[in-house]
Amino acid sequence: MSSRIASIRLVSSHREVYEPCDDSFALVDALLADRTNLIEHNPKVCMEIGSGSGYVITSLILLLKNEVPGVHYLATDTNPIAVRVTKETLEAHGVDADVVCADIATGLDKRLAGSVDVIVVNPPYVPTPEYEVGMEGIASAWAGGENGRTVIDKILPVVDLLLSDKGWLYLVTLTSNFPEEICLMMRKKGYASRIVVQRSTEEENLLILKFWRDQDEVSHKEISSPTFLAHFSRSLSLLMEKRWR
Amino acid sequence: MRLIVHNMLSCNIRGVVNKFPLRIEPEKVIVKEVDFNPDFLKHMIAKIDWKALVDGARSMGYPELPDHPPTTLESDESFLRKFHHSLLELNLEEGSLVCPETGRKFSVNKGIPNMLLHEDEV
Numbered sequence: 001m002s003s004r005i006a007s008i009r010l011v012s013s014h015r016e017v018y019e020p021c022d023d024s025f026a027l028v029d030a031l032l033a034d035r036t037n038l039i040e041h042n043p044k045v046c047m048e049i050g051s052g053s054g055y056v057i058t059s060l061i062l063l064l065k066n067e068v069p070g071v072h073y074l075a076t077d078t079n080p081i082a083v084r085v086t087k088e089t090l091e092a093h094g095v096d097a098d099v100v101c102a103d104i105a106t107g108l109d110k111r112l113a114g115s116v117d118v119i120v121v122n123p124p125y126v127p128t129p130e131y132e133v134g135m136e137g138i139a140s141a142w143a144g145g146e147n148g149r150t151v152i153d154k155i156l157p158v159v160d161l162l163l164s165d166k167g168w169l170y171l172v173t174l175t176s177n178f179p180e181e182i183c184l185m186m187r188k189k190g191y192a193s194r195i196v197v198q199r200s201t202e203e204e205n206l207l208i209l210k211f212w213r214d215q216d217e218v219s220h221k222e223i224s225s226p227t228f229l230a231h232f233s234r235s236l237s238l239l240m241e242k243r244w245r
Numbered sequence: 246m247r248l249i250v251h252n253m254l255s256c257n258i259r260g261v262v263n264k265f266p267l268r269i270e271p272e273k274v275i276v277k278e279v280d281f282n283p284d285f286l287k288h289m290i291a292k293i294d295w296k297a298l299v300d301g302a303r304s305m306g307y308p309e310l311p312d313h314p315p316t317t318l319e320s321d322e323s324f325l326r327k328f329h330h331s332l333l334e335l336n337l338e339e340g341s342l343v344c345p346e347t348g349r350k351f352s353v354n355k356g357i358p359n360m361l362l363h364e365d366e367v
């Protein structure tokens with residue numbers, strides 16, 4: 001059976017809510033590419049931070065629905081209109097998740113800590129002046145501050161708190177967010193990482209990164225930062241070459 | 246908002262100590278049917294704060310849960326059905342969640358709790 005994802009036709013919309021775009025599609029493609037692993041992972045709790053239209057969380061649910069029963073799905077967004085639109089999109093597909101209007105995971109972080117097995121995030125990542133971050137309305141969907149990192153850098157510690165021992169994170173980034181630095185930062189917290197999808201569009205060079213807690217990572221700490229960064233750029237250029245061939 | 250989420254929500258206002266569980270003030274409660282999955286329930290029960298669930302269900306008009314869960318769940322389908330109904334089928338459509346310490350109200354509209362804090366609360 002081919003796996004289903006959300007259908008654009010059924011995605012609800014509103015002028016103040018981010019519409020599914022290349023980044024959303026790339027993230028869902030990453031989940032599709034990793035679907036077999038996700039099924040084997042057998043998550044009990046999955047969560048999307050910044051669910052916007054609901055396209056991604058709905059796709060994740062549809063992707064796992066028949067294979068992994070009894071999963072608890074959660075979605076948050078700071079935009080009070082977005083959470084409503086997320087709910088509508090879920091309903092239109094006949095699936096359900098618990099939706100909360102929250103800044104990253106406000107109110108959830110205490111009781112949910114250490115319980116989430118999969119987190120997906122397509123954050124506001126566009127480099128912008130700092131004052132645009134978190135403004136009301138649609139700008140907060142993309143405005144990422146300096147290097148597009150302001151919101152990402154706030155999300156990562158929360159993700160680290162929420163993820164279970166076997167937890168995974170899928171994160172959308174641009175090459176201009178210095179993803180190698182993000183991976184290095186996460187490595188210091190004990191996470192291994194890899195690029196699941198690389199995609200260049202006219203405007204941006206998107207990378208979907210996957211992180212997981214790596215038991216061996218402690219012993220790998222000896223790898224120096226420059227060596228790690230060299231590894232990262234090598235695997236990135238390999239990926240990009242492959243696409244052009 | 247279902248009670249499974251209520252069971253995970255606490256008040257995040259800076260300095261608040263007694264932040265869980267939030268008291269439910271219902272205006273509109275609806276029931277949405279969900280497939281019965283005993284394995285899921287058995288997995289969840291360990292994570293659930295039982296008293297918060299019992300009180301939450303009661304405040305939403307469902308007083309059927311026992312004060313303590315039975316020690317063996319295997320054979321107790323009638324209990325699991327009640328647990329299932331409380332945790333997953335009762336929905337607070339409209340109402341408020343009230344912080345036990347400060348009395349701060351978080352509104353629930355169209356089934357979605359709004360946990361955003363004001364600037365002076367962060």
Ligand SMILES: C[S@@+](CC[C@H](N)C(=O)[O-])C[C@H]1O[C@@H](n2cnc3c(N)ncnc32)[C@H](O)[C@@H]1O
Pocket residue numbers: 018019020021023024027049050051052053054055056076077078079082102103104105122123124125140141142151
């Ligand atoms: C790039 S959009 C992605 C939307 C959707 N997930 C998708 O992939 O199409 C980023 C979303 O994150 C939300 N967001 C921004 N800052 C947030 C925060 N601090 N906490 C939760 N959500 C946030 C925005 O409102 C927006 O809906």
